Amino acid sequence: MFAFNLLLPRVVVTLFLSLVLGTFIAIPAYAEKADQDKPVILEAEKVSANDVKQVYDLNGQILLIKGSIIVTGEDGHIAVDPQGYEFVDVVGTPEQVASFRQRREGVADEFMQGRGAQVTYDAKTEFLTLTGDASLKRLLNMQMLDQLNGWRIEYDDVKQSYRVVPPKDAKPEDPPLARAILLPRRKATLEK
Template identity: 30%
Template sequence: MNMKLLPLFVFIISTTVHAERADRDKPINLDADKITVDDARKVHAFEGNVQFTQGTLVIKADKIIVTQDANGNQAGVATGGSGGLARFRQKREGRDDYIEGEADRIENDSKTDKSELFGHAKIRSGLNEVRGEYISYDGRTENYVVTNGPGGTVAQGPKAGRVHAVIQPKNKDGAKPAQ
């Protein structure tokens, strides 16, 4: 990526994930073909056509594993689903649009407020989109890292993929960009 575009890229991408904060106080609804609960280890496994809904947040996957630590912090891992990808969709804070994402595996940690998307990772917000093999988002700092290699690495060589971003211009008058 051209280093002159990096500040613009970071600004645009950081504005894409302002999820609806009220969702955290809403009840969670889960549907699955099978649920396994291990209260002793505080592990819940949801398998088969899983749909997780909390307020405007919807996660669809083949399998979701949720663990909870002694302080009540939860971590979740969603894998598989339609076309082999786990997917999420959530309304953005104070707006009438949504952020959507998909990957082979999506991990979220409530303690650190970090989300990671592994393999075929893509996030869309309005007409903006970013994709790569790995996307990490820190909800506290509102910073993204997108790489072309697995787990945050940068792949090199002729067969290395590229990170891709589509960033729409901001119009001064607030009008939507031409499509």
């Protein structure tokens, strides 16, 4: 079994996970397809890797970049399944939330951008989950098209669907726990 720890104070650790992991993040049909062929670049205060189990732990000021995908947070975990799909789980701190950003295929400057206390992305199911005072925006030319806010936001890139889930302890008399701002598609198309 091969495992190593890199304990370097704020050192940029560049790993070409395509070589280390022997895999790429599977990118959904609507996400930027060019991301598939890009290396993964990791920056963290500490990286622990178990190449046999395909498990990688990151601690301290995480920055993960793969093509147009950018994930930030304080602590993270990457697991790779036998088919080569990655599962990324990153948490933030009270001062600095975790974030996810990815360019979308097609229109030149369209992005999905989200943040929350925890960000998880499953490359196999192409499913993004933002938890804890979460927000998700769809941006075109840096103008917001859609915005969701809530305790937990689920985004399925394959089905192009959003879902906002309240906390388990929410009561019916609580004020609305979800908010959505959706731009009419006809207007969004005309403004391109």
